[in-house]
Structure formats: structure tokens, C-alpha cells
Amino acid sequence: xxxxxxxxxxxxxxxxxxxxxxxxxxxxxxxxxxxxxxxxxxxxxxxxxxxxxxxxxxxxxxxxxxxxxxxxxxxxxxxxxxxxxxxxxxxxxxxxxxxxxxxxxxxxxxxxxxxxxxxxxxxxxxxxxxxxxxxxxxxxxxxxxxxxxxxxxxxxxxxxx
Amino acid sequence: xxxxxxxxxxxxxxxxxxxxxxxxxxxxxxxxxxxxxxxxxxxxxxxxxxxxxxxxxxxxxxxxxxxxxxxxxxxxxxxxxxxxxxxxxxxxxxxxxxxxxxxxxxxxxxxxxxxxxxxxxxxxxxxxxxxxxxxxxxxxxxxxxxxxxxxxxxxxxxxxxxxxxxxxxxxxxx
Numbered sequence: 001x002x003x004x005x006x007x008x009x010x011x012x013x014x015x016x017x018x019x020x021x022x023x024x025x026x027x028x029x030x031x032x033x034x035x036x037x038x039x040x041x042x043x044x045x046x047x048x049x050x051x052x053x054x055x056x057x058x059x060x061x062x063x064x065x066x067x068x069x070x071x072x073x074x075x076x077x078x079x080x081x082x083x084x085x086x087x088x089x090x091x092x093x094x095x096x097x098x099x100x101x102x103x104x105x106x107x108x109x110x111x112x113x114x115x116x117x118x119x120x121x122x123x124x125x126x127x128x129x130x131x132x133x134x135x136x137x138x139x140x141x142x143x144x145x146x147x148x149x150x151x152x153x154x155x156x157x158x159x160x161x
Numbered sequence: 162x163x164x165x166x167x168x169x170x171x172x173x174x175x176x177x178x179x180x181x182x183x184x185x186x187x188x189x190x191x192x193x194x195x196x197x198x199x200x201x202x203x204x205x206x207x208x209x210x211x212x213x214x215x216x217x218x219x220x221x222x223x224x225x226x227x228x229x230x231x232x233x234x235x236x237x238x239x240x241x242x243x244x245x246x247x248x249x250x251x252x253x254x255x256x257x258x259x260x261x262x263x264x265x266x267x268x269x270x271x272x273x274x275x276x277x278x279x280x281x282x283x284x285x286x287x288x289x290x291x292x293x294x295x296x297x298x299x300x301x302x303x304x305x306x307x308x309x310x311x312x313x314x315x316x317x318x319x320x321x322x323x324x325x326x327x328x329x330x331x332x333x334x335x
Binding site: 012015019022034044048052067073085089097101 | 178224269293329
């Protein structure tokens with residue numbers, strides 16, 4: 001049998017295989033590219049949630065500055081086992097420190113604030129830890145992303161005169 | 162003994178080569194078009210990333226601006242002759258972005274419960290003697306908090322694109 005006849009059509013096969021390879025490369029490139037957009041969006045949403053948390057920390061710090069005694073009373077009453085009604089009024093019921101924010105592209109973020117007293121007997125210092133949790137919500141209300149911002153306001157303890 | 166490749170001395174026929182070149186050309190045209198589209202998409206995404214990073218950087222700077230100086234603006238915000246928040250046109254990676262600041266007042270209300278310090282049994286160091294009032298609301302209508310939004314805009318193929326990021330700023334100097 002003629003060897004030449006057996007090898008006929010080899011060029012076609014080689015070209016088809018090469019074309020297939022190029023097609024796979026092109027498809028994977030397009031797929032990678034289409035995945036970039038959600039990554040950009042996630043990066044944006046994370047940054048937005050962080051900024052929102054920082055802003056709420058400032059509002060919480062301002063509340064403590066305006067009404068420090070009420071926080072101390074509520075916190076001490078809670079620690080003394082007298083219930084947390086005053087603390088819940090100070091933190092959980094507060095619509096400035098707990099609520100929702102909708103950004104320019106209609107993404108929903110919910111935020112909640114906690115405050116805690118940190119006492120250091122050794123250095124005679126007090127601190128107020130403010131923790132703001134920001135959650136990004138999907139259209140159905142599911143949590144997509146959670147970011148936490150924490151800030152400590154330090155204070156030097158002074159004895160009552 | 163001759164190897165397989167050397168045995169076949171005839172090579173490819175002209176018809177095979179013509180068909181192969183036609184097939185290769187036929188497949189390369191849509192592939193090249195797809196690659197071009199992908200490349201354009203990559204550049205678009207890159208511009209969006211640059212815009213988001215610019216937005217973050219400017220909002221961080223906006224948080225450091227004194228409360229009273231934080232106002233809506235398309236031009237640089239300066240305090241005592243020093244630019245603390247650069248706004249306006251910015252050229253990055255061969256593309257022009259416009260940065261502006263939008264500020265809105267935000268009223269604030271805080272809930273709390275007071276302790277009646279005039280109650281007969283009140284003792285500052287004994288929580289059991291404290292009588293808490295019903296929940297009260299401290300409402301501060303103006304000049305205590307603002308919503309600051311940095312807007313980065315640019316034009317992409319004739320269409321305007323924007324990225325906006327917001328935060329709150331409280332007047333802690335009060």
C-alpha cells in the first residue's frame with residue numbers, strides 16, 4: 001500500500017487541532033475577563049461598607065461625648081445584674097447607630113453598634129470600645145458581606161472630688 | 162531502517178495546504194475579534210479599578226477635613242492655604258477622571274435613659290438605688306453630622322461612568 005495515500009489529510013487534522021486550541025485559549029480569556037467585573041464590584045462594596053462603619057463609629061463617639069453618664073449608668077446596672085433595659089435603650093434602640101443605608105447603586109447595607117467599657121486597674125485608665133458591624137444585604141435580604149470596624153476611645157480615670 | 166517521517170517524501174499536497182490555510186483564516190477571524198473585545202473589556206475594568214481606588218483615597222482624605230470645611234465642591238478644598246482634599250480633574254494611567262465632593266447635612270437623634278439623681282435613695286456607687294427614666298430622645302437637627310460622598314466620573318466611549326462612595330462625618334469638636 002502507498003505510504004503517501006495513508007498520510008493524506010494530515011494537514012487538515014493539524015490545522016483543526018490548532019484551531020481548537022486557539023478557540024480554547026480565546027474562550028478562557030473571555031471567561032477570565034467576564035469574572036473581573038464581579039471582583040471589582042466586591043472590592044467596591046467592601047470599601048463602601050468599611051467607610052460606612054468608620055462613619056458610624058464617629059456618630060457613636062459623638063453620642064458618648066454628648067451622653068457619657070447615661071452609658072456608664074446603663075453599663076454598670078447591666079454588670080450589676082439589674083437588667084439590660086437601659087443598655088438596650090442606649091445602643092439597640094438607637095436608630096442613628098443601628099439602621100440601613102442604601103448607596104448610589106441601590107446596594108443595601110445594615111449596621112449595628114455595640115459599645116463596651118474597658119477598664120485597666122493597673123494604669124488607671126478607662127476605654128470605650130465601639131464596634132460597628134456592617135452587613136451588605138442582597139435583594140432577598142441575605143447577608144452577602146460582613147465588615148467590622150472597631151475603635152477605642154481612651155480616657156484617664158479621675159477620682160470624684 | 163528509515164523512520165516514519167523520512168519514508169513519506171511527498172509532503173502535503175497543494176489542495177491540503179489551501180484548505181488548511183482557509184480553515185485557519187476562517188477560525189482566526191472570530192478568535193481575533195473575541196480577543197479584541199476581551200482586551201477592551203480588560204482596559205474598561207482597569208479604569209473602573211483605578212476609579213474605585215481614587216474614590217477610596219479621596220474619601221479617606223475627606224474624613225481628615227475639619228467638619229466646617231467639609232462642603233460640596235468640584236475644586237480643591239484648602240485650609241490655611243494648604244490643599245487637604247484635591248478635587249477636579251485627575252489624569253491617571255492616560256485617562257482623565259473628574260473627582261467631586263457632595264455633602265449633605267444629616268440630623269441625628271440618640272436614645273437613652275437617664276438616672277434620677279434626685280431620688281431619695283440614690284447612691285452613686287450602688288446601682289440598686291438607681292431609678293431609670295423612660296426612654297428619651299436627644300434630637301440634634303443640624304450642624305452635627307454630614308454625609309460626605311466622593312463622586313469619580315469619567316467618559317467611556319461617549320457614555321458617562323461614575324463611582325460614588327459615602328461616609329458619615331460627625332462634628333466631634335462640639
